[in-house]
Amino acid sequence: MKKFVSMLTAGALALSLVGCSDSNEKASSGKSGSDEKVTLDFWVFGSTGYQKLIDEYQKDHPNVKIKLNEGELNDMHNNLFTSISAGSGAPDIAMIEVSQMEKFKEASERFYNLKEYGADEYEKNFLDWKWQQGQSVDGSFQMGFPTDIGPTAMFYRTDVLEAAGLPTKPEELSAKLNTWEDFYEMAKTVKEKTGKPMSDSPELVFNALRDQQSEHYFNEKDELIIQESVKDAYDYTAKMIQEGLVGKNSLWTPEWGSAMADGSYAVMPGAPAWMMGVVKGNAPDAGGKWSLTNIPEGAGNWGGSFLTVPKESKHPEEAVEFISWLTSPESQLKSFNDMGLFPSTPDVYENEDFLGTTDEYFSGQPTAKIFAEAAKSVKPVYMGKNYAIVNTEILTALTNVATKKADPEKEWNKAVERIEKQIGRQ
Template identity: 65%
Template sequence: MKKWFLLVVLLGLMLFVVACSDDSSSSDSDGNAGNNSDGETNTDNGGSGDSDSGGDPVELDFWVFGNAGYDVLAEEYKKDNPNVTININEGEMADQHNNLFTSISGGSGAPDIAMVEVSEIAKFMEASDQFYNLNDYGAADVGGNFLEWKWQQAQSVDGSFQIGLPTDIGPTTMFYRTDVMEEAGLPTDRDELAAELDTWDAYYEAAKTIKDATDKPIADAPKLVFNALRDQEEQQYFDEEGNLIIDNVKEAYDYTTKMIGEGLIGQNSLWTPEWGSAMADGSYATMPGAPGWMVGNVKGNAPDASGLWDIASIPEGAGNWGGSFLTVPAESEHPQEAYDFIAWLTAPEQQLKAFHEKGLFPSAPDVYENEEFLATTDEYFNGAPTAAIFAEAAKSVTPVYMGVNYSIVDTELDTAITNVAVEGADPQDEWDAAVERIETQLERQ
């Protein structure tokens, strides 16, 4: 009996030890699951992103251009995803695109996430094998969040490949200086001014009035005037078969160069220090063809001009200037984490924040119905209801096919206009020379 009793006791002790060991392992496993592998906790598609908040550290290099304010949003994302660090590299748009193209061509040096502007997206789409197909990571599930035409700009013809998620669009308006308008005897109220400058002929007449009264040009950057007219065309540089149809914008070119010749437009090039200083000085009257993302540029260049700038509708209807996409180059070792971040960054909630912070107009139409969005005013722009103004402009936008070689044409026409403005060159000679350069470059493609 003693032997049987001791055996029972011994077995009981062994079972107790095993049970304690199993319980300890189970407890440790449950604890780790709460931080690392609990699907419901860490893969929620809600506002905090999809990345595993307790996983291994991940660093994502993110190339951006312009004044997007994504650094602030990246820090917000990191609060809910502490293992994910977003390293933002900011640069000039042309430089970032050139560096990206060089990197993917050479097979090294590309970031995890790259911002690509709409005029460049077709070129990179031709190198789609150098990018992850975002449909493989969930993009097809969020396509309905965006304007259909915007979504399709970064999609293959058959819809099977999605190279990028849309950020903003650029419905155009007219920014103007109330002090210059008042000095010229023109309306300062945005609705009254829009009614008076409802055509480009009326804009030309106003330019002469402003010049006579103030000795200031109606606009300081010739490219802005040309862009505003060009972006109202249903076709610009290429048709959908890739044929050059540059004569479509000859009228816009002639209008711009005529005003240059009469001293009604200044000679500053976009993005130069002189261009920025002129915003602060009030040395011109209007900025036509200005999209929502230009709000941040004006505020940054003219911080002390609050209340002197206002926004009205542009003559003869809005066009669209700009807007971008977020892509994931194939070199990235963290495509899922990169996708999770850009899906969060381009969601309607974050697009609303980007609009409030930097004026980036949302490509997610759900935002247009948001009461907070529609009630948005901007004291810097004299209390203008900026959201409502840009939303109204967006309704009249007609998407335009841009083509792979859009930047070639645009750069050469910009050179021609600049030569007319700065060097006093003959407009027709410059046009002919630009067309010749364009055709030569296109033959090499």
């Protein structure tokens, strides 16, 4: 996802956001259908391509001006949290990435409840699990409208699988990978025939297994529950590492990128739709050597965002009107066609042009159709505000198993100890 994040310095971002939130810039309150001018400050991160849609919206709503401010993911979220905490400087509309949502839900009193502005009317537009991610546990508070998502599939190198004597057509490969036990057996074949690991990243294997579970690190009472299915995912990944079936490259490292181009492993399980661009960027000359199919036992989701309306806004009605338009099936289809943002609106999945989207780099596969089917199978999951803490420590343990040949059980116990200490300080 980092490939799509535009890099701005924190200082420059802070100045631009504060400047655009100056109360002198904001017009008096009024509906977009009146003669009064309304200015909406809109903070986003990454390369969304939203300016094109904003221009379209402003043509149909001449009394509404939307000022788009694009920043780097962490800087934008930090500035937003600082602003809402201080009660000054927040925008009218703020994009929040899914991994950050629980933290901001803790400060839900600083945001408008979109249910009070007709959110229930739009719920039918979205995937159930995605809509749930944007609301409180009891469903009484709708924090944001969903934008894009990151349904996952399995990317694979056709040349590596062919060298191992395995199927290279997606439907034939998928038929041989119904379970994770099948995955393990195929990994042994790849290793025996080619000397290469099945996958080069412990994180991708672990993520793929974890994301198929209905619960991850916390239950809805915020109780730590990693000793159950998450431990099984950890043990499976560690076993694959120890047997040389999974490599040791960490995501986003130069080695990880080079391996995509070199074909030094067979598959990338749990790869989200937006990672197609990452693969192309790291391996521009490997077109046709990559393809994709389903993950054994079901898909997960990695990434996506929500549009929220901070309480500081003096124009909540206009803000909600705009974000409901920007996240509509029609607008999300345009975002997909322009920027590759995968829609969270299943109506788009019925569009013939959308379903007909293919990618020659990925062996001409109907990529949109594959990811749409994956999106419909994702299970809703509660993440919790301390999700990142747990995830980081578990991945640190797996990295130590891979790079230092550390004992998996000892590393797990150390990770649990670190997690409990950090959560205890919250």
